[in-house]
Amino acid sequence: MAARGAGPAGADTWGKKGSGPGEMDIPHALAMDSRGRLFLADRGNNRVQIFDQEGNYVDQWFQFSRPSGVFIDKNDIIYVADSESESVAKDHDGWKRGIRVGRVSDGVVTAFNPDPVEKAATFRGSCRHSVTHTFGASVQNS
Numbered sequence: 001m002a003a004r005g006a007g008p009a010g011a012d013t014w015g016k017k018g019s020g021p022g023e024m025d026i027p028h029a030l031a032m033d034s035r036g037r038l039f040l041a042d043r044g045n046n047r048v049q050i051f052d053q054e055g056n057y058v059d060q061w062f063q064f065s066r067p068s069g070v071f072i073d074k075n076d077i078i079y080v081a082d083s084e085s086e087s088v089a090k091d092h093d094g095w096k097r098g099i100r101v102g103r104v105s106d107g108v109v110t111a112f113n114p115d116p117v118e119k120a121a122t123f124r125g126s127c128r129h130s131v132t133h134t135f136g137a138s139v140q141n142s
Contacts, residue, residue, distance in 0.1 A: 014055030019045050022057035031072040033104045039078065041067035048080060061107045065095045076104045 015024050025044025032038055037058060040049045046066045050058040069081035078101070085095035098114040 014051070021060060022049070022051075024049070028068050029070045031070045031078070033072050033076050033078075034074070037104075039070050039072060039104070041070045041080065043067055043084070048078075059107075063107060063109050064100045064102070065097075072104060078102050078104050 015022055024042050027040055028043040029041040030038055036053050038051045042049045043066055048061045048064050048067055064080035065082040066085050067080045068083035071079045080100045082097050085097050096114050100109050101111040102109040
């Protein structure tokens, strides 16, 4: 992973391909919380990984399923879109696609918005618009 603006050449890199803590497989999205921690949607490993701004591994969360998109709002609520469980990702059956909502303070999932079309649409991202609305973009497979 590369971070712009740090290091002598203007970019620092960290991580490598793999499945261990701090390793990545198909990193798909990034979001930053109010403390400056980076939340990485590590889709190939079915987890969200957390790093500090120097690239040091902090934690990993599996409770957000197979993340394709991640967004953190100003209240440190995390929204994670799962676009592939029980469809593209044959190794992740048993999980439902949709958007999981939780707290960055402890990683507890507090809500789940399921994909309205099982095994047909694919979420590509998530967005929180207001207190009462969460949106997910999808593409209908034919």
